[in-house]
Amino acid sequence: MFYFSWDVDLNFVPSIRETWIWNLEGKFGTNPPKLGEDPIKSINGYLYNKQFYSFKTSSRPEIDPKYLIDFPLLGNGYLLYEKIGDEVNFFSDSSELFWKKPINSYPRSGYYASPVLYLSGDNNTVFLLDESGNRIGKQELNGRFLTDYRFDTKNKGCVVLFSGGEIYRLDEKANLKYGFDLSKEKENSFFKSLSISPDGRFVSVHFSVNDKDWILILDEKGEVVEEFPLAKFYPHQLYLATSNDGNLFLQTPDSLQFYEDGKLVWEKIKTKQVGVYQSIFASDQFVVAAVDSELQFYTPKGNLIRKKRISPSELPVRFFPGKTDSVFYMETKTDLVQFQML
Known part of the structure; x- marks a missing residue:
């Protein structure tokens, strides 16, 4: 089972601690924390070796290999869709078929399936x-080749980006x-990354013009509040984190960078x-x-809180939110690991 220890234990705020670990293959873990969110009740399930394990039923439903599966990480039920075909099926937590529809596209449910x-x-x-x-709301989005989409961590919609520059912010x-x-x-x-x-107020967009990379930061109305160049050109998607202040953390294959007010504050080169x-x-409260x-x-202002080693x-690894802010x-x-701010 995955194990780690903190390098230092200093009195920083916030105090972030591991409060639960679950072994994906063995389907067992530590007891849920006595205080705070119960992960068994919050997380829908997970995939391991292409098999879906449901926390709701403590089991792995039998799935025909002709189907792929999609499920909301913090929602309920799951979707089975054909690798080649136009059939989509929605099953409840107890694997009861609720509906089957001819939909010739691939579902992505995000955290809460609102929207899918x-x-x-x-x-x-x-x-x-x-x-x-x-179909709900805007019903469909059109653009010149989809490159990225991100779901709001607090169940307030999503943002979708096409390479041609078409961007849509939805509730x-x-x-x-x-x-x-x-x-x-x-x-x-x-246009490549989002x-x-x-808090859902800011959206950061990574794009290139010719062989130069840029960042746009948009406010809740879609108006540009920052636009600045990057020092290096990346011909692929990048992974970004935007703070509630509109500051930007940029993860690249060779470094982690922090920008404030459109200016590079620091860069940590990877070995x-x-x-x-x-x-x-x-x-x-942190990144x-x-x-x-x-x-x-890190704090949203780019100050290091602490580090921990990982094998x-x-x-x-991938991170995803809980149902509570902490x-x-x-x-x-x-493994699946729960962290809480204590």
């Missing part, structure tokens, strides 16, 4: 549906908060270059990033 994004095969259209498989009912083409007055541009601040995927997560063989915790064999989760190759 259905991605077209050509990646030029995103259909917006609810848990019952009915939890898929109603449009703002939507427009970012590529206007930006010839030869390509992030949403924990080893790894793949494109990088782990980073922002809450109201956590995987750097080399460490988890590094390279557990990487890459909780988040980390999934490694072998």
Whole structure:
């Protein structure tokens, strides 16, 4: 089972501690914490070796290999959809079939399935549906090849980005908060990456013009509050975290960078270059990033809170929110770990 110890134990605020661990393969873990969120009741389930384990039923439902599965991490039930075909099925927590519909696209439920994004095969259209498989709100989004989408961690919708610059900010009912083409007055541009601040106010956009990378930070109305260049060009998606102050943490294969008011404040060079995927997560009170063989915790102002070691064999990891603001989760190759701010 995954194990770690803090490098230091100093009186920093917030105090972030591991409060629960679950072994993915063995399907067992420590007792839920006495105080705070119960992970068994909050997390829907997880995938291990392409098999879905449901915390709701403490079991792995039998799934025909012709189907792929999608499920809201903090919601209920799961979707089965055909690898090749147009059949989508929604099952309850108890594996009871609630509905079956001919939908020729791929579902992405995010954290709460509000809304569920259905991605077209050509990646030029995103259909917006609810848990019952009915179109809601804006109903569909169109653009020039989907490159990124991010769900609001507090169940307040999502943001969708196409490479051509079409961006859509939606609420939890898929109603449009703002939507427009970012590529206007930006010839030869390509839009790649997104992030949403924990309070949902700011959206950061990573894009390139010719061979130069840029960052846009938009406010809740979609108006630009910052626009600044990056020192290096990255021909791929980057992983970003945006604070409630509009500050930016940028995870690249070679470094972790922090920007405030559009200016690079610091950069931490990684000892080893790894793949494109990088782990980073922002809450109201901190940002956590995987750097080399460490988890590094920062305040939203970019000040280091603490570090902890993690075995390279557990990487890459992913983070996702809890249902309460004081909780988040980390999934490694072998374990689920709950962290709480105490």
